[in-house]
Structures are given as structure tokens and as C-alpha cells.
Amino acid sequence: MPSALPLGDPAPADGLLPAGAADGAAGRPFSVYVHIPFCTVRCGYCDFNTYTAQELGHGSSRESYADAVARELRFGAGALLASGVPARPAGTVFFGGGTPTLLPSADLARVLDTVRSAWGLAAGAEVTTEANPDSVTPDSLAELARAGFTRVSFGMQSAVPHVLRTLDRTHRPERVGQAVGWARDAGLDVSVDLIYGTPGESLADWRASLEAALSYDPDHVSAYALIIEEGTKLAARIRRGEVPDIDDDDHADKYLMADELLGAAGYEWYEVSNWSRGESSRCRHNLAYWQGADWWGAGPGAHSHVGGLRWWNVKHPAAYQQRIDAGVSPAAGRESPDDDARYLERTMLLTRIREGFGIAGLRDEGRRAVAGLIADGLVDGTAAVRGRVVPTLQGRLMADAVVRRLLDF
Incomplete structure (x- = not known):
């Protein structure tokens, strides 16, 4: 099950920020995050706030989701202005999940258009969507590029079939190269995400995944150590002894291999788990988080930050839809x-x-x-x-x- 939201103070229904949150806002960068909570299947290691069709229940649907998020974005722009926060164009926009590309490209484009109308996009804005390799087509990626998306981040995770099976990933390894080629043809920058330390993954398996990722010539590579979260299917399998537990020494060996191979191929680390082909290929959206920028997070469970104030939305899509339909803030709590x-x-x-x-x-x-x-x-x-x-x-x-x-x- 998805992890719990933090505790905090009650958030006001009107979404207004307390005095002081607007101080200095004009000099701070602004970003937008859009959470798309839908997945075809729940991966065994995942505790993100995501839902399969069977888990959604009544009161929410993929079909109405883009409209709900667009309404929150317009609400957010109004709440910030009413709180004295000057309107700033978004320097980065990031669609994460879940699998954002399970929604039609037209829906994602409509949400991005709402960001444009609510806040504007800065010149040269970075607009990213995450995607599973089997959730895109040449046409869908071309439509995203025409809408203003500039970047796609593919959840590759591994190039080794038995590792993908352990992680409950549904794509075929060869699909990644196909999807990267389609994204390139559409004019999109490409990042690939890898996970190392999966139970049963050897050093040779990990090398094969790194070499496969490099063969696609991406602009950016993320490599994350697998963390076993309580409540996930993989945690239960480890507890039952069906697969071995993760090992810190194994993680270290694989990190060193990643840094060596990526560095030799011309990628430089810019954050512990991220490498890019020079400064221009870094993920500016994630840098905004790490460097303390302001951002509005839309969607169920999404977190926001303005001037040191943090707040987070209700988790379940049905509860989120109910708040949006009532015209009130979907925030569940906040803290300073x-x-x-x-x-x-x-x-x-x-x-x-x-x-x-x-x-x-x-x-x-x-x-x-x-x-x-x-x-x-x-x-x-x-x-x-x-x-x-x-x-x-x-x-x-x-x-x-x-x-x-x-x-x-």
C-alpha cells in the first residue's frame, strides 16, 4: 500500500497561505509538479501513491482526472495571488506518477495548457513526463512534443528479464530502445531510470543493464539503489524467504560500477543518483527541489512548497475528486x-x-x-x-x- 501522509496542521479550505510565505517570492524560482496516480499493475517494490483500475473504486476515474487536476491548478493560481504571492512563470513542469502516459496525450497536453494559462511558462521551460516504455507510441510522443513537452523519463529499471520479473515490471527489455528512438524522432530529450540491487541481480546483470542503457545514448541517467519498503509485495517475499534480502556491500559495488561506466561514456554525476551529458542535460526540476525552490504540486498525495511552508493533498483519488468538486483546497495538512x-x-x-x-x-x-x-x-x-x-x-x-x-x- 502507498506510504502514509505526514502529520501536520489542518490546511484551510480556501488554500490561502499564512503571512510571511510570500516574502521574497519574486526572487525564487517556481515549478509545477503534476501527479498522475494510475498504473497498469502495482510493482512489487513500489509504495508510491498509485492505483490500478481495481484499486480505484468509485468516485474517481482516469477519464475525469485531467479536468480535476486542471481545476486544482486554476484554484492554486488564485490562492497564491490572494495570498500575496506574485505570479511567476513556471521554469519547470514535471508529470510524475504512477504512469502519466496511461492518460491520453491530449489530456496531458490539456493539463500543460492549464499551467500556461494559470502561471505561464518561462522561456526555455523544461517540461518532463515520466513514462513506462510500453505506455507510449510514436504518435503519442509526437503529440506531447507538439504540446510543449521537452523531455521524457523512461522507467527502464533493468535490461535483464529475470530482474524485471522480480520487480514486476511489465515491459520487454527491447521495448526501451524502441521507445527512446520514438522520443528522439519526436524531438524530445531522454532520460532513463535504472534500479540496482534487486534480489537475485548479479554484478553481470547490472553491467548488462548499464551497457544497454548507454547503447540508447540518453541525455540523462538516474540510478537508484533499491529500497525495500514495508507493506510492499517485495518486502513480504523477502520476509517469507522467497527471494534474498538486499545487501549494502552489493549496493556499493553496483554504484561504483555505475559511476565508472557512466563516467567513461561521458556522463558526469551532478547528484548522488543522477548523471547527465553536461550541465544542460541535468533535470532542472529535481534541482529545483534540492535547492529549495517554490513549487505547486497538483493531484492526490502531491506535496507543495512556497516560502518554507509545505502542504500535501489528500491521498486517494476519490477523496481528491470530492474536494475538487466542492471547490475547496485538496490539501490534507501543512507545516512550517x-x-x-x-x-x-x-x-x-x-x-x-x-x-x-x-x-x-x-x-x-x-x-x-x-x-x-x-x-x-x-x-x-x-x-x-x-x-x-x-x-x-x-x-x-x-x-x-x-x-x-x-x-x-
Whole structure:
């Protein structure tokens, strides 16, 4: 089942932000996230807020979903203006899920048009949709490109059939190359997402997946370590002994292999789990999250952030549709983290990216820890001389330990 929403304060039905959330907004970037919660099947490792047709129940449907999200986007634009937040064009828009491309391309285009009319798109805006390789066609991708999408991120995960079966992925390995070719023909930039550390995946399997991904010549590659979430089918299979548990040493070996092969092919890391063909191919939307930009998140379970205020929508599509039909905010709760919580989050996020964390922004305990981290080979000494905490390759492997030491945990 999808993970639970956080606790928080009640969110007002009118969606208005408290005084102070608008301060400095004109100087902050703005993005939009659109959550599409539909999947054909639930993958065994997934605890995202997604639903198959059988799980949806009454009160929501794919057919009415684009209209509901468009209504939330218009509501959001009005609520921000009424809260004193100046209108800013979206620099990035990201359709995630779930499988956004289970909706007709015309529906996705209509939602993007609503973003345009509600906030506008900045010049050169990055507009991404996630997609499963078996959920697109040449025509659907061409229609998305005509609508203004610039980028597609394919959930490849693996090129090895038995690994895909363990993950409950439905596409055939050869479909990925096909889908990438169609996206290229449509003029879209391409990212592929990989998962390493699946139970039963050997180092040779992982190398085969990396080499297959590189053969498609994507602009961007994400490689994530598999995390076993409680409540998922894969967690239950591991508990019953049907498949082996994940192994930290195996994860480390596979991360090192990914960095080696991707680096040799001309990709540079810019975040611990992400590599790109130069700065222009980085995912600007994810960078907006890591760097603390403002964003509106639309759809069930979507999270938003403006000026330090965070809020999140009700989870189930039926409850979401009910709020939208009533003309009230779909937010279930919100919070304004205190200075300590914001510092913790900023340290966790900025020490994962290539630009790093400015040493001047660290608290005393963090500044004192830098020399030891350099001595232990976890932080780049040259970058530190320039005033930035940037993890080395070993530091990326031990990112959590670097953060704990900077925070003196």
C-alpha cells in the first residue's frame, strides 16, 4: 500500500497561505509538479501513491482526472495571488506518477495548457513526463512534443528479464530502445531510470543493464539503489524467504560500477543518483527541489512548497475528486518547519549535489567537521578550499554518514 501522509496542521479550505510565505517570492524560482496516480499493475517494490483500475473504486476515474487536476491548478493560481504571492512563470513542469502516459496525450497536453494559462511558462521551460516504455507510441510522443513537452523519463529499471520479473515490471527489455528512438524522432530529450540491487541481480546483470542503457545514448541517467519498503509485495517475499534480502556491500559495488561506466561514456554525476551529458542535460526540476525552490504540486498525495511552508493533498483519488468538486483546497495538512528542521533538510540535500554546500552556511559543528571529512576521503579538499562541501566518490557512497558528521549527530 502507498506510504502514509505526514502529520501536520489542518490546511484551510480556501488554500490561502499564512503571512510571511510570500516574502521574497519574486526572487525564487517556481515549478509545477503534476501527479498522475494510475498504473497498469502495482510493482512489487513500489509504495508510491498509485492505483490500478481495481484499486480505484468509485468516485474517481482516469477519464475525469485531467479536468480535476486542471481545476486544482486554476484554484492554486488564485490562492497564491490572494495570498500575496506574485505570479511567476513556471521554469519547470514535471508529470510524475504512477504512469502519466496511461492518460491520453491530449489530456496531458490539456493539463500543460492549464499551467500556461494559470502561471505561464518561462522561456526555455523544461517540461518532463515520466513514462513506462510500453505506455507510449510514436504518435503519442509526437503529440506531447507538439504540446510543449521537452523531455521524457523512461522507467527502464533493468535490461535483464529475470530482474524485471522480480520487480514486476511489465515491459520487454527491447521495448526501451524502441521507445527512446520514438522520443528522439519526436524531438524530445531522454532520460532513463535504472534500479540496482534487486534480489537475485548479479554484478553481470547490472553491467548488462548499464551497457544497454548507454547503447540508447540518453541525455540523462538516474540510478537508484533499491529500497525495500514495508507493506510492499517485495518486502513480504523477502520476509517469507522467497527471494534474498538486499545487501549494502552489493549496493556499493553496483554504484561504483555505475559511476565508472557512466563516467567513461561521458556522463558526469551532478547528484548522488543522477548523471547527465553536461550541465544542460541535468533535470532542472529535481534541482529545483534540492535547492529549495517554490513549487505547486497538483493531484492526490502531491506535496507543495512556497516560502518554507509545505502542504500535501489528500491521498486517494476519490477523496481528491470530492474536494475538487466542492471547490475547496485538496490539501490534507501543512507545516512550517522551524530553523533547525530547515537546516537539517538543506544540509541533507545540498551535500548530495555537485555544487555542494557553502561552508559559510554551516553551523559551528559542521565547519569543525569539514577537516576530518577531508582527511577521511569523504569530502573534496580542493572544493573545500573554494568554500564548498562536495562529496568525493567515497563520500557519495557514505552520504548519510557525511550528513551526520556535519550535523554532529
